[in-house]
Amino acid sequence: MSETNTTNESTPQRGLNFNALKTHVLEHKIFVALLCTRILTIIFALGYIFPIFGTSYNAYYKALLSNAATSALRLHQRLGRVQFTSAFFRELVREDSCHYLFYSLIFLYVAPxxxxxxxxTLFAILHAASYSLTLLDVLGQNAWWGARLLISIVEFQSRNILRLAAFTEIMLMPMTIILIFMGKAGLLTPFIYYHFLVQRYSSRRNPYTRNMFHELRVLLEAGAAKPSMPGILKQILLRVVSISCKLAPPQVAQQ
Structure with a gap:
């Protein structure tokens, strides 16, 4: 009987380790808070498309606010306390989280x-999936294999997700100009968004916007070089490339 008890005690439990999860949550409160705000971003974005609960209008701005909360938490995590110094401000504006905090503030005052x-939403899905995998590992190696499968799909497509996000950032630039004529944005919106796009282009940690600009330039120049391309369209394409190159910030060597 004693041997049986000893064997049972020495055998690791295969159930979900909720005690380990509780300890992890208490030790990583900011990471868990980031997961919650990212999940809220996803929920509100879906609520905007499928307004089952509440109105799509409210869900849209709640998604932006939850993204702003995510960005603010991430900035606090990376930079700590606010310091009123030029060095802190320079470091602040170079952070990707600052860029997307700025992004949320821009579109809070624009029609949905x-x-x-x-x-x-793409960034929220990508980062939420990554940290969810960490929580599943804490629960146990075999916890929720279905969720692990979905997370693995997201991680496998991470490069395409980041490229799509970068492409959308670029396409929103002409969209902000169109919105002025539609009466859905202010006159300053394109200029403010341009500064956001400059910061994304110069990002130290995320080169996808910069790479996407290069890919689009190659694509447009290749299209303009086709013999079958009408002269007017060729001039338009080359003009778009020329203006984009002039507006692009100078490249700074990475340290």
Whole structure:
């Protein structure tokens, strides 16, 4: 009987380890808070498209606010306390989280546009999936294999997700100009968004926007070089490339 008890005690439990999960949550409160705000971003974005609970209008702005909360938490995590120094400000504006905090603030004062929610939703899905896998590992190696499968699909497509987010960021630039003529955005919106796009282009940690600009330039130049391309369209394409190159910030060598 004693041998049986000893064997049972020495055998690791295969159930879900909720005690380990509780300990992990208490030790990583900001990470868990980030997961919650990202999940809220996804829920509100879906609520905008499928307004089952509440109105799509409210869901749209709640998605932007939850993304702003995510960005603010991430900035606090990376930079700590706010310091009123030029060095802190320079570091602040170079952070990707600052860019998307700025992004949310820009579109809080613009009429709802479905395309605006795409980048923040994609980033929320990508980062939420990554941290959810960490929580599943804490629960146990065999916990919720179905969720692990979905997470693995997201991680496998991470490069395409980041490229799509970068492409959307770029396409929103002409969209903001169109919105002025539609009466859905202010005159300053394109200029403010341009500064956001400049920061994304210069990002240290995420080169996808910069790479996407290069891919689009190659694509447009190749299209303009086709013999079958009408002269007017060729001039338009080359003009778009020329203007984009002039507006692009100078490249700074990475340290």
């Amino acid at each position: 546009i479905t395309l605006v929610l795409l980048p923040i």
